[in-house]
Amino acid sequence: MNNSFAKKCRDNNIDCSKAYKFRAKHSDLTDEQIIEYYRNKKTIDYASIRLGERNISLNGLEMELVKYINSHDIDVQFEDGTIVYHKNYTNFKKGYIPHPKYKNCQYVGAFKNKKYFLCTCRKCKGKHVICIDEMRDFECTRGNHTK
Incomplete structure (x- = not known):
């Protein structure tokens, strides 16, 4: 391996292993061109x-x-x-992220500026009509929940 190329990579905060792979694919480029390519390459902040x-x-x-x-x-x-x-x-x-309490929720309408859903409980498998404000603190009291 070329130690001067590795030093150039480190000096420019470039991942040496990626630069070596790129260099192998693009043997027609000089070391300076490869360093310049990686120096100008923008990383995306997802x-x-x-x-x-x-x-x-x-x-x-x-x-x-x-x-x-x-x-x-x-x-x-x-x-x-x-x-x-x-x-x-x-x-x-x-959309594959499951809600920890509800298997399924269907919007049924609004009343007094609150959205209501018909939700299937994961514990009892029963259906509950519940508004958004009540969903977080809702605890199912139906059925036997002992394991």
């Missing part, structure tokens, strides 16, 4: 782009991306305020 992004979950509730570490580690907040942690961005985009 966190600032994706933070605040909204989507509808397959269970029917709106969700918002509230923390982005990388595409495999995001935190999502549902419209009732419930936050789920360490989810995958691809699943967020497809």
Whole structure:
């Protein structure tokens, strides 16, 4: 390996392994051209782009991306305020993020400026009509929950 090329990479804060792979594919370029390519290459800050992004979950509730570490580690907040942690961005985009309490929620209407949903409980499998304000603190009292 060329130690001067490695030193140039380190001096310019360039990942040497990536630069060596790029150099192998582009043998017609000089070391300076490769360094210049990586120096001008812009890194994309996905966190600032994706933070605040909204989507509808397959269970029917709106969700918002509230923390982005990388595409495999995001935190999502549902419209009732419930936050789920360490989810995958691809699943967020497809709506595959499940709500911890509700298997399915369907919007049924609004009354006195509150949105109401018909939600299927994960515990009892029963259906509950509940407004967004009540969703977060709702505890199912139906059925036997002992395991």
